[in-house]
Amino acid sequence: MFLVGLTGGIATGKSTVSSMIQGLGVPVVDADLIARQVVEPGKRAWKKIREAFGEDVFLESGELDRGKLGKLVFEDAEKRRTINKITHPEIYAEIRWQILRYLLKGEQFAVLDLPLLYESNRVSPYLYKTIVVSCEDEIQLERLMARNQYSEKEAIARIEAQMPLEKKCKMADIVIENSGSVESTREQVESIVKLLRxxxxxxxxxxxxxxxxxxxxxxxxxxxxxxx
CATH class of the missing domain: 1.20.5 (Single alpha-helices involved in coiled-coils or other helix-helix interfaces)
Incomplete structure (x- = not known):
């Protein structure tokens, strides 16, 4: 089995592409989904977050208030390091288990959907190919504002906090241009999956x-x- 990395900038449409890839029967290890699962009530990371950040970042239901925590760690580098230290070991442990399961099932390849693929650089040495989902700057900004109800200033701050999308595209083996129609993106995804197969x-x-x-x-x- 070989591994393919999938990443992109915030609001460029990576999740849409990931869903299309899964729809074609390719196994996808979704780091965002795993990140939500490891902080579910009662989980080890959930308990550590409660100890480190207190009750303020939790909803009445006991679930983590991801929006409040996200804003908190975005504005404080030390808190960001703390949350990463708590969650990253749990996330990468689950990623390894999922890869092992697909290997034992005899899959030809699996796609690792990793928002911070290049930033963390933890799995890059093990990847056969990397794919970046890109779109025009104006479209990225509009999508982020609409999706997260951010002001233009907030959206720009979130985008600029990430590695520049242009740099990611230069580092990628394959770039999916997601500024156009869904049909155009789907055609690109189908072509890439065919190539990988x-x-x-x-x-x-x-x-x-x-x-x-x-x-x-x-x-x-x-x-x-x-x-x-």
Missing amino acids: SSRQHIYNRVVYGGGLMAILALLIWLLYAFI
Whole structure:
């Protein structure tokens, strides 16, 4: 199996592309979804957040008030480091388990939907290809304001807090232009999935890494019997 990274800028349409990829039968590991799951009431990260930030960032139902917490950590670098220290180990542990499950199922490849793919750079060395979802600056700003009910000033601040989209596009192997119609985006996604399915990288990985594991296992067996 091989891994493909999917990322983009805020409000560029990454989630839409991710859903299209899943609709074509490709397994997707969604970091945003995992990030919501690991802070559900009673979970380990949920308890640590309560200890670190108190009751103010929780709703009456006990659920995390993501909007309030997001605003809090966006404005305070120290609090942002604290929340990342709490949640990131949980998120990446679940990502690894999901990848393992898809590997054991014999999937040809899986897509890792990671908003901070290039910023964190934790999984980049393990990716066969990276895909960036992009759109025109004006469209990104309009979408973000409409989606999150931000003022123009707030939306610009959120966009500028991220790695520039232009830089992400230069780092990507594949760029999906999502400024046009849904049909145009879908055509690009279908073409990319077709291209990835034609790859033989999964066979190479099985031969190289599978062969390496078999060699290590054989060596361990030999050592075991050699000293009996």
